[in-house]
Amino acid sequence: MSAHRRSGLIGQFALSVAVLAAGACNRGPASEPREQTTAARPVDDDSQKRASDVARLNDRVTELEKKYADKGQEVASGSRTATPGLRGEIKEDVTNARHAVTDLGTTTPENWWERHERAMTRTADDIQADVQRISGRKLSPPAAHPEGTTGTENSGTAAFTSRRDAFVASLRARAEAMEKSLEHVKTSGPRKTELNDTRARIDKLQHDIDKLRSASADEWWDLSKARVTDYVDRVESSVGRLDDNKPAR
Numbered sequence: 296m297s298a299h300r301r302s303g304l305i306g307q308f309a310l311s312v313a314v315l316a317a318g319a320c321n322r323g324p325a326s327e328p329r330e331q332t333t334a335a336r337p338v339d340d341d342s343q344k345r346a347s348d349v350a351r352l353n354d355r356v357t358e359l360e361k362k363y364a365d366k367g368q369e370v371a372s373g374s375r376t377a378t379p380g381l382r383g384e385i386k387e388d389v390t391n392a393r394h395a396v397t398d399l400g401t402t403t404p405e406n407w408w409e410r411h412e413r414a415m416t417r418t419a420d421d422i423q424a425d426v427q428r429i430s431g432r433k434l435s436p437p438a439a440h441p442e443g444t445t446g447t448e449n450s451g452t453a454a455f456t457s458r459r460d461a462f463v464a465s466l467r468a469r470a471e472a473m474e475k476s477l478e479h480v481k482t483s484g485p486r487k488t489e490l491n492d493t494r495a496r497i498d499k500l501q502h503d504i505d506k507l508r509s510a511s512a513d514e515w516w517d518l519s520k521a522r523v524t525d526y527v528d529r530v531e532s533s534v535g536r537l538d539d540n541k542p543a544r
Contacts (some may be wrong), residue, residue, distance in 0.1 A: 319510050342514075348520050350401045355527055356393050359534055363389050366537045384535055388530045399523045407515040408455070412462055414501065414522060419469050422500060426473045434472055455512050459498045463508045470501050499525070 363385065395414070402410060423434055474497050482490055503522075510518055 302360075323418060336453055345516060345520075346400075348394060349523050351421065352396045352399065352520075352523060352527060355531070356389075356396055359389055359531055360529070363534050363537070366534065368537075385530070385533045388533055390531045393521045393528050395526055399519060402516070402519050404427055404512070404515050405524065407519050408458075408512070411519060411522060415462075415466060415500075419466060419500060423469065423473055425489075426497075429486070430476045430492060432476050434469075434476060459510065459525050463504055467504050470504065473497050474501075494511070496529075 338530065367386075399412060427433055474494075477494060477497075480490060503525075507518070
């Protein structure tokens with residue numbers, strides 16, 4: 296074979312290899328990272344949204360802590376007075392609001408229901424204590440409900456629905472008993488304000504129970520965030536009323 300022909304074949308072979316290599320670069324593997332990035336983006340966006348929600352609530356609690364400190368100084372100076380016991384109660388609420396937001400930051404599909412159930416039970420306990428103090432009547436202890444499992448084991452299953460329904464029924468019975476206990480309470484002045492506030496809290500609890508009745512495990516973040524946001528709203532309102540009373544003259 297002549298040197299000229301051999302050189303031509305080598306050139307053709309090199310050109311074929313280059314064409315094949317170029318074709319390979321334009322196929323499959325290069326497009327896979329783009330598909331993976333696109334698929335991963337909604338997950339990243341959800342995580343960023345949750346982080347933003349927590350950051351906003353943290354900012355609100357920081358402002359609450361500052362406002363509580365400012366109003367506390369006014370009460371301490373004597374320029375304003377607070378209802379007896381209210382200052383300590385609100386201080387505890389402000390601390391609990393900080394803890395609630397911190398917990399929200401570590402809430403996951405695996406632990407959300409346990410935390411949600413525990414928080415709503417604690418809210419019902421707090422309201423019931425106020426109802427018993429205002430009405431002077433002792434309410435029956437809450438009925439026990441099944442413990443069951445939580446998180447992903449329950450998600451989208453009959454187990455989750457069963458535990459949710461049992462909890463809703465137990466909580467609704469408590470709310471109705473509290474409402475009935477206050478039906479014939481008559482009072483005036485600051486006690487009347489407290490009575491109205493307690494009735495409003497029972498109404499809010501019943502509203503939350505109604506929402507929970509049809510909730511699914513997929514709504515874990517929206518339900519958890521709404522619960523913490525509502526609590527921060529309530530504490531914010533309480534701090535705003537801390538120095539409502541003017542000193543007696």
